[in-house]
Amino acid sequence: MEHRGNREQGTLISELIQGMELAKQLRVHLDTASSAESMDLLVQKILSSYEKALLILQFSRPMSMGQPQQNVGATSGVPESPLSINGSPRSDDLDKDNQDTRDVSKKRKMLPRWTDHVRVTSENLLEGTHDDGYSWRKYGQKDILGAKYPRSYYRCTYRHTQDCWATKQVQKSDEDPTIFEITYRGTHTCVHGNQPVPPPASPEKQEYKLTNLNTNNNQQLQSQAGTLGGRREASQR
DNA sequence: GAAATTTGACCAAG
DNA sequence: CTTGGTCAAATTTC
CATH class of the missing domain: 1.10.287 (Helix Hairpins)
Structure with missing residues (x-):
């Protein structure tokens, strides 16, 4: 057990x-x-x-938990950070050499390290508070044992283009469908002028973002109603 | 027509 | 053997 x-x-x-x-x-x-x-x-x-x-x-x-997110360990008030990702979700590897060098022998591999883990509520999604600044492409979906909702797998759109091997997983919370658990894996390396530095950014970007969000909201709602809340991004054509 | 999502199958680790 | 993660072909949307 x-x-x-x-x-x-x-x-x-x-x-x-x-x-x-x-x-x-x-x-x-x-x-x-x-x-x-x-x-x-x-x-x-x-x-x-x-x-x-x-x-x-x-x-x-075990199973003595009635409610997740309650008092976990005897730790002090550690901010569980229910939502909102202040700061930058981006986590570059430090100057330290990463020993993440995966071999090239096997076909499939790795159980790498998780770069970041955040929770996003639907409110955040609708508000657009949550924005990595990157484009993700969905490449899989799997049902997880014990979880009511399937888990979606996303990878950077520029994996082949710019060798960005960053991936992320999105899963709906079991009892709280309003909460999405997003897990980032890998390191971002994409550079197409969409860096996560929005504050003093040019007005152009803001406009673009707003428009995109508006369009996104509609599609997201549809997606949610249809199946699982998927993410849709990227708009280059 | 291109790019992205969907869905099933395959593969690897515990 | 089971569970989880990725790939690949088919399908969809713009």
Whole structure:
């Protein structure tokens, strides 16, 4: 019964250790006079690690949970961050060399690392609060055991074009169809002038975005009513 | 006609 | 053997 608990525990420990290491690095950065950007990035990674750890704790709960998202561990008020992804969802690999080098022997591979995990409510989707700034192409959908709704798999549209191997998974929450769980995997490398830096962006982009969102809303609603809430993006023709 | 989604099948890891 | 992830062909939409 606790088989899977073992494995998840390993992952959990790894995540916690990683968080600690990152925190150490951050301290060094604090001592030194580093740029605020790198420190911010570190903070983001740390938060991501702990968030994931908490999620694992939540998930590996036997069946005594009446409500997810309740008081998980005895941790202090760790921001579970129900929604809203302040900051940038983008997580570039640090200067550290990533040992993510996958082999080229087997056909299929990997069980890589998760880059980020966020929850998005339908409100966010409708509002357009959630926007990676990237274009995703759906390449699969699978029913997950224990989950009521299937999980959708997306990959960057520019995988072949710009070698962007970033992928993301979107799944509807079991009991809360209004919440979408989005898991990012891999690293973004696309550069087609659509970087996640909207604030002081040119007015052109804003206009484009608004129009796109409007069109998207309609289609998204249709998609949701039809089958699962899929995502539709990209508009290049 | 091109690009993206859909759906089923295949493959790998636990 | 089961579950999860990706590919590939068919289909759809603009």
